[in-house]
Each structure stands twice: as C-alpha cells, then as structure tokens.
Amino acid sequence: MIKRFALFFLAAVSTMSVFANDVETIVDEHDELSNDFRMRFEVAADWKPVKNLTLNLAQEVRIKNMASELDRLYTTLDISYKVHKYVKVGAAYSFHALYKGNDAWQFRHRGRLHVTGSYSVGDWGLSLRVMPEMTYTVKEINVLEEVNPAWIMRSRFKVDYSFIDKPVKPYLYVEMFNPLVNPTYGNAWLEKMRYAIGAEWSVDAHNKFDFYYLLEHDMGQDISAQLPTITRTQGNQLNHIIGIKYKFVF
Secondary structure, three states: OHHHHHHHHHHHHHHHHHHHHHOOEEEEEEOOOEEEEEEEEEEEEEEOOOOOEEEEEEEEEEEEOOOOEEEEEEEEEEEEEEEEOOEEEEEEEEEEEEEEEOOEEEEEEEEEEEEEEEEEEOOEEEEEEEEEEEEEEOOOOOOOOOOOOEEEEEEEEEEEEOOOOOOEEEEEEEEEEEEOOOOOOOOOOOOEEEEEEEEEEEOOOOEEEEEEEEEEEEOOEEEEEEOOEEEEEEOOEEEEEEEEEEEEEO
C-alpha cells in the first residue's frame, strides 16, 4: 500500500514538473465591466421533526441573459441544528443542472457545511455565517485551467429589523466568496461579492415569502493554458438579480 502511494506521489510530482518546464510566459488580463439582469424563483418546505432540528427541501430556477434564457436548476436538501441560543450548525447537499443550450445539460454536485452566529439588539438582528462548500462538476478538466472539485469559503454578514406589529422583516447582507484551492497557475483570492436588500413576509404560521434584490459582482478568474503560455483573465461582471422565494413550514 505504501509502495503504491509512493509511486502515485512520484508520478504526480513528475507530471507537474513537466507542465512547469513547458510554461514560459504567464499573461494577466482583465475583462471590461459587463452587466446582466437575472431572476431567481425558489419553492421550499421546512419541517422540524424535533426541537431545534430543521429539515429544508428547496427547488430553485435561475434565469439569465437579461431574464430571457434558462440558466440552471438547483435542488437542495439542508439539515440544521440550533446548538445554542446564538449558534446554529448544519450541512447541505445540492444537485445542479446547468442548461448549455440545444438540449444539452451539465451536472454538478455540491456539499457544504455552515455555522451561523446570531445576536439581537432590540428589534435589530445581526448574524454572521461561514460556509465552506465543495462543488464537483461531471466533466473532464485540464488541471492547469480548473480544479474539480472546487472549494470555496463563503462568509455572510446580515442585518435585519423586526417590526413589533407587522409580519414583514427587512434585511441587508453582504457575502464574500473566497476560493480555497486554485488551479496550478491560478492566484485568485476573491471570486465573488454579493450585496442584497430584501424583506421576508410571514403571511401566517405556515406560509412565508422572501422578496429581494441582489447585486452580484463576479470576479472569477478564467485560465487558458496554451503552452508555453498561461493566460489568466480576471472576470468583471455585475449581475442584477430579482428573486422571489416561497416557503411552507410544516
């Protein structure tokens, strides 16, 4: 077993050395700013089988290209547990179906863990969520251009306000996406920023809506390996997103 592992390790190092010897030039470029209008629709259900434990099943549809083209479908199962008055932990699995046009689809599997700390100051609520996630895409890759699975750390700070006599809770949040693993010649540390404003509306004890506007700044790094040249292009796209969520609570 040890011998096999040693041979595998030496083969991997040798392969990387060959790639390194073939690379002579690394070019850094930046995309010009572009904008897109997108929409998201989600239907979800919450179930609390025991105290402090919540199961959530959600189906989301995303539309892109000035809200004219199907982008992707998400199916997510999440389980969370409130371990303390101020702390909640959880894990989730998502299946993604990305539409590529002409009846072609690409599939991804995503797993994530999340820890959320929350605190109330009067009618104001503050929360900080950290969420490492891993995404595996069903495709072959060039290790010089991509990593598969991709590892991301998401960090979100949220502020909301609860009215005493109204079923509406407005909120703001900012979220940062930091890649934890880069391709061989990648050097990105920030992939995406999100800024959102919205409001949650509790129609009654079982029916809840969430309406929001999300500004997403996509700065993901695209790498093209045309040996002996590696070209790293910094993305620069603003996505203006209107979203509606409906949740039924059992």
